[in-house]
Amino acid sequence: MSLLPRRWRLPYFAVLGIIGLLLSISALQSYRLSGGTRPWEPFLWEFSSVVVIGTLALGVHALVGRLQGRPWPRQLAAHAIAMPLFSLLHIAGMFGLRFAVYGLAGVGYHPDDLGTVLVYEGGKDAVSYLSFCLISRGVWMAQAAAARTQELDRARRELAEVRLARLADQVQPHFLFNTLNLISSVMYEDVARADRLLCQLADLLRQTLAAQQRSEHTVREELALVQPFLALMQARFGPQRLVVEIQADEAAQACRLPALLLLAPVENAVKHDVARHRGRVTVSVRAERVGERLKLQVSNQGDTPVPESPPDPDGGFGLRNLRERLAARYGDAAHVEFGPSGQGMVLNLELPCAC
Template sequence: MSILLRRWRLPYLALLAVVALLLSASSLEAYRLGGGTRPWEPFLWEFSSVAVIGVLALGLHALVGALRGRPWPRQLAAHALALPAFSLAHIGGMFGLRLLVYGLVGVGYRPDDLPTLLVFEGGKDAVTYISFCLISRGIWMARAAAQGAQELDRARRELAEARLARLADQVQPHFLFNTLNLISSVMYEDVARADRLLCRLADLLRQTLAAQQRVEHTVHEELALVQPFLELMQARFGPERLVVQIDADAAARECRLPALLLLAPVENAVKHDVARHRGRVTVSVRAERVGDRLRLVVSNHGDTAVPEAAPDPDGGLGLRNLRERLQGRYGDAATLAFGPDGGGMTLRVELPCAC
């Protein structure tokens, strides 16, 4: 309440002043037609009334807020007690201010007798009270709706962040298990080679753990993870079976993207395509900036025209994960296309470039 008062204090005072001036101008015309000789009197009458009501309206607003959610009979009983108190406070405060000003300027003032005042002012106060109650209730409802919208938006953001974190967590185990399977296949053939691969894998896992903690990083940092992974795969299949090409312009390397975004499609290019071709396969990773967009392309092309087995048209678990991550992070601002391209498969991703 105190924060609300500080924020709206000046606009509220300005509104009261405007209302009092408009009422005073209307009363002044009637005052002159009635033969009044002191033009300041209508201003005193209206400003004293508006000033007291302005103070009482704040208390009434607090009362309406305190009664929210209470049973209707209890609310009606509270308002039945508050209305007479509101009217008496208005009458007492208003005429107290008037008598004070009249006394200071040395002018006599005789208000109407109390029964007449109670009937005349009480009727107007009842209308004012009900009007302020309705306005106040509308303000509280609008405030509650705004708070509800903020809570819903915060809940949606937290849910989206948790969902993205879950999807990101799926990347590392998937990559780890497949890499360990690849290493295990050479363990009994060449122990020294398997040892080198395990050491390289340990270094790579340390880097991926650090990347996951940052949620997102630059394309340059992402490629610094992709390249050692492809080196591991080259060690597994041999440079005569797997050719690696990585190309990224300087502008694209500065763009930011979700951490570990490219590992899954690169892994798919190796697991689902290189392992299925009889001959040599070239896996290429390209990144370029086009205006305010980042374009990423992961493709593989084999020397043989047809692989031993048809690749998964959906790209497998890794690319389904990638689609969900892009949708959760960018919505419709990101696009993904995956399909056959000559003798291999190509994945194209476009997303906003944020530096």
């Protein structure tokens, strides 16, 4: 029974039973027309053949599987030996069952002579054997194709995970360099203040490193990284120049997303907009769950127009990295929109909410 997986045993024998029943009913009609008086005989004849054939078919399937990939001459030689053996086993098994049942019933059984049986059954067995070989070949090919598909899917998942890890690794150095550049201007103005900022930065980096090891976390945990970063930037620019607004409903905070996803957009809002405005700038981060979708928004609005040229329409390195991470993780299920809004810029993200 090891030739047939457990989940296929019941369907396989159910099919054999249906085939035997249909053949038996057909044979019963001819049997009655020929004057037969024992209606169980056609059922014995057909089921004895179907049971033996069904068992031998499993051996044919195993043989075809073992011959896969072998040279064609070797396969043909194996089948040339297996085909007559298949017929002999079928005849022996089939008539063995019939003689046993007739003996138990106390009825005599007189089949045709051996030569006639070998010729008659041998021709049918050759057709059956070739049919089983073709069917088995198709089954093995389908299983191989399914295995290749699974292997390809696994390789794609592993490649996507490697790509995500590489993209995530790019976030922290980029964030670190830009943050240090923002702090560097303080070094010659207020050494004590710069020292405090660097200590806060060190604490924040430890948190981001821990988050990066987990690959993904909740929106609540992501905001726990965004808040200290914005607090650090408020200390850098002053609360009069940088106003922070963070809003997230409870449902949205429970959604999971790639770690450090929002840190780069928030950092870009500070670097490219707060540092460019002469007046006050409000940086806001919003998270909302709508059905099974998570909507995120990072925006900044200044009190006065920006006199310099507009920033990179693609959002710079940080947002290009963000787009690649979302595409690798969610494919077409994630949407990114970035562009001007009023006297600032707005980034809208929409992705599946997984809790």
